[in-house]
Amino acid sequence: MPKIIIDKSLCKSCGICVEFCPVKILYIGDDVNEYGYRYVKVSDANKCTLCYLCERYCPEFAIKVEKE
DSSP: OEEEEEOTTTOOOOOHHHHHOTTOOEEEEEEEOTTSOEEEEESOGGGOOOOOHHHHHOTTOOEEEEEO
């Protein structure tokens, strides 16, 4: 099962990862980090195809994808 780690303190809710995710499991949640940004959440990590596009395109390096 893939593990998607999101560093809430680095996410600035730009939405790039949400747009590039081919299986659409990422979304910008309603919770905010300490800087006032809503951060990205994962709806179902089991559907992740390990394409790493979210990790590659995140300008803040806030997402890390790992194989478990």
